[in-house]
Amino acid sequence: MTSKTVQQAQEDMALIARGEEIDLPWRRLRFLLDYGLVEISTPVLLGGPLAGSRTSISWTDEGTRFMGQAS
Numbered sequence: 001m002t003s004k005t006v007q008q009a010q011e012d013m014a015l016i017a018r019g020e021e022i023d024l025p026w027r028r029l030r031f032l033l034d035y036g037l038v039e040i041s042t043p044v045l046l047g048g049p050l051a052g053s054r055t056s057i058s059w060t061d062e063g064t065r066f067m068g069q070a071s
Contacts (some may be wrong), residue, residue: 005031013059013067014039021057029057037063 002010012028015021016038032038042055
């Protein structure tokens with residue numbers, strides 16, 4: 001990855017960590033998926049005001065290492 005793509009990937013990973021991935025363009029999400037940094041899980045059951053089944057995007061172990069976090 002180039003330094004520009006690394007920076008964009010880190011920003012997108014931070015969006016996912018904050019739960020703000022709804023506005024993440026598919027092209028950039030696909031990039032993270034292709035590099036194995038995130039995974040899509042479905043269904044994820046939620047409670048409270050968000051009760052129901054949802055799709056979830058989460059970091060993989062590789063994504064955690066990419067972001068410099070202990071896995």
